[in-house]
Amino acid sequence: MRVAHAFSRRTLARFAVAAAAVALHAAAPAAEAPATAIEIRKFAFVPQEITVAPGTRVTWTNADETPHTVASRDASFKSKALDTGDTFSFTFANAGDFAYFCTLHPFMTGVVHVRADAKAGAGTAP
């Protein structure tokens, strides 16, 4: 199993995803950094577009049998190849629109909108 990235540990990742899911449905505890989750499923990023507040940690989990990557167009972040169940996390510090894609399947694209007025911890479609 690949452990190149600090957040790639599967067990840790599952916990993180579960935590993120909880954060999505209940208001995030004030003391913790906001987090949100994106699933990679059937060669697509789900949801394909999200809006988050600055400082939100976004975690991608690959649910496909095919490896995928998560790479921003502006090269500000790029994951290693994610095998089934592997995850990648990135914290968006600044506001902006971050287009990303899978470098193995460039037709797979997504966008993270980081907005100061977005509700903390909520990954919502714009």
Added chain:
Amino acid sequence: MKSPKHPPAAAAPHDPSRRAALHCLSAWGGAALVWSVAGGVPRTLSAATHDPSGKSPVAGFTFIQISDTHIGFHKEANPDTSASLRLATARINAMPQAPALVLHTGDLTHLSKPEEFGQVNELLREIKTSRVHAVPGEHDALDDGLAGYLKAFDHDGKQRAWYSFDQGGVHFVGLSNVLNFKLGTMTSLGDEQLAWLKKDLAGVAHSTPIVVFAHIPLWTVYAPWGWGTADADQALALLKPYGSVTVLNGHVHQVLQKVEGHVALHTAMSLAYPLPTPGQEGIGEPGPVKVPAGELGKRLGTRQLTLVRGKHELALIDTPLERA
């Protein structure tokens, strides 16, 4: 159609009836397919014995294409890809005459791991032939680009994934189109490689049969899945003056073909798992297709190619690992 006095590379006029037949066949993609334009496969000759220089065409010169072995993949669609490669190796080694060479059109490994490159290298050494010539797939270029691939499969010590060589009177060109992925577009060969190709072909007579092999198809099979190469047209333009050009690709895990003038393009079956046919009902993404037990061997296979005297097309036979 038969003109045995002509050398194999003679630029015979294109046969429209054959083109029609191919269109018909290409509609048929996905299933195992036996196809020979030569009306029978000539007896093979040992190229190594008869043509040490590799420069003069050898009728009956036979070689094998294998593809997409994905060593390291262990999931439901094929829990044992090593066994599939071993079975293919056994079939190749049982040929009455050993193939002159073997081409592997990429995705040797599933995740580019050093142990996967080591394992596939070891498995390929069991094939009885002069040499296995590989090109990388995108699965061989994860994380550290082609560094891991080139450790095991550097063809000529030049630390690059494209190269050419001559054998059996055929000029072979291996190309790499798995590094230049950009958001929302298809992959590309890139300017450096195209410049190299132009220079490489400058020294090759137009009568010489050419075999180009690369992982991702050099024609647009299906853009929504990235099954094509954005700058393939530039490579094909360089190949236009040649009387016999065969382009061999992998990536799509199924047999598809296209003919443009004297250029015949073919994708091959995988030795790991099937992928869906573009537009296949109920399937929206190119992920591994799970088939019932006993069906898998019919969807995996190898390809034999033979140079035929008097023909500008090579004779192709796609053989599934297990017959229907």
